[in-house]
Structures are given as structure tokens and as C-alpha cells.
Amino acid sequence: NAGVTQTPKFRILKIGQSMTLQCTQDMNHNYMYWYRQDPGMGLKLIYYSVGAGITDKGEVPNGYNVSRSTTEDFPLRLELAAPSQTSVYFCASSYDLAGTTGNTGELFFGEGSRLTVL
Amino acid sequence: DQQVKQNSPSLSVQEGRISILNCDYTNSMFDYFLWYKKYPAEGPTFLISISSIKDKNEDGRFTVFLNKSAKHLSLHIVPSQPGDSAVYFCAASTITGKLIFGQGTTLQVKP
Numbered sequence: 365n366a367g368v369t370q371t372p373k374f375r376i377l378k379i380g381q382s383m384t385l386q387c388t389q390d391m392n393h394n395y396m397y398w399y400r401q402d403p404g405m406g407l408k409l410i411y412y413s414v415g416a417g418i419t420d421k422g423e424v425p426n427g428y429n430v431s432r433s434t435t436e437d438f439p440l441r442l443e444l445a446a447p448s449q450t451s452v453y454f455c456a457s458s459y460d461l462a463g464t465t466g467n468t469g470e471l472f473f474g475e476g477s478r479l480t481v482l
Numbered sequence: 483d484q485q486v487k488q489n490s491p492s493l494s495v496q497e498g499r500i501s502i503l504n505c506d507y508t509n510s511m512f513d514y515f516l517w518y519k520k521y522p523a524e525g526p527t528f529l530i531s532i533s534s535i536k537d538k539n540e541d542g543r544f545t546v547f548l549n550k551s552a553k554h555l556s557l558h559i560v561p562s563q564p565g566d567s568a569v570y571f572c573a574a575s576t577i578t579g580k581l582i583f584g585q586g587t588t589l590q591v592k593p
Contacts, residue, residue, distance in 0.1 A: 406583040460579075469581075
């Protein structure tokens, strides 16, 4: 059971380059999320999706784009990489919203993608 | 604007003793709270949660307490074990389902 799979695990980009972080889940979860973790800053929500074809902004969406064409996949795109986007990125999925009756709202996280922009 | 705050960056306790990790929040609309544990080079994993209609939830060695009037929650680990050494994040959610995380507290349990 793979759970949430992220690729690549590591990447170095030059300023201005673009790239896509891939995320796929095999749990048939409707909800998917992208977070970034900066040192001492916890996890910040970038974008999230409540189902195929539906996405919405989180706390720190600037500089990123997402799409959700299938239930399984939720790629995160960086169009013009900047040093401020150096971070560890985590994709996550959940069965239902936190607090929904009978559900803890637990998020299942991938192992993370470490991105450095030089 | 940090809506969920973990003011202690680190905590060190002796094996077998109690570990208490604290979390404060500012948004009274939060109605669900979760704790996650994170080991290096891994994604966070869910630990325990609590609804705002409760003041305590227990799961084995882990207990979460919620004080709504003080907008404060805490995670108690009893007894602490060396394998509990990790970064602990508290998170809060509104009806929209978006989780807002705190900065994390690094727990070290010494043998």
C-alpha cells in the first residue's frame, strides 16, 4: 500500500526555472493538500483540493499553481522559481474533512520533496 | 498572523517521565484539533485529535486536553519513551477542513 507518493525527493533549481512536484495517492481520497515547511515555521498550506476539478488557495499560494484532473493526482507547479521557494514540500490527502462525523480528518502525508532554488 | 502557536521550540525529558507539549490558538472558529508527529526525512503522521465539544481525549500513552476558554490545548505523553523523540505539531481546523499548523516542538526523550 503506497499511500501518498511524491516525486522528486530532492531538486535544485536555478532562479527563474520552472518545475512540477508530482503527488499521487492510492487511497481514493477526495481531499488533497500541498504544504511547505520552512525551518521553525511549521507547515503552511499552499493549495488544496476537495475533489477532481476543484482547487482553492491556502495560506501561501503566491508563486504556485495546481491542477486536479483526477482523484489520484495533485501536481504543484512552480513557474518562476525564486530563492524564497526553497523549502520542503509535503503533499497530503484525507478521506474527509476534519471533524466530520465519524472521521478524525487525519491527513496522510508523503515523505516530502526538498527543493533548493539558487 | 500565526493562528496556531507552539511557543516552546524544544523540550527535553527523561525516559519514563511525563512530556507535556503545549499549543495556543487565536481563532475561536476552530472546531477540531489534531497532533502530528514527525521524524526526520519523513512526512508527519497523525497522533491524536479532539473535537471542540470535548475537553479530553485519550489514546494509550497519549492524552490531549482542550481548554476552550483559554484557547489552549496540550498533549501529554506518559510514560515518555526514547522512540517518542520527534517534532510534534499541533493543528487546528475550521468547518472548511483546512488544517492550520503550529511551528512545532522538538521533543527529546533521554534514556
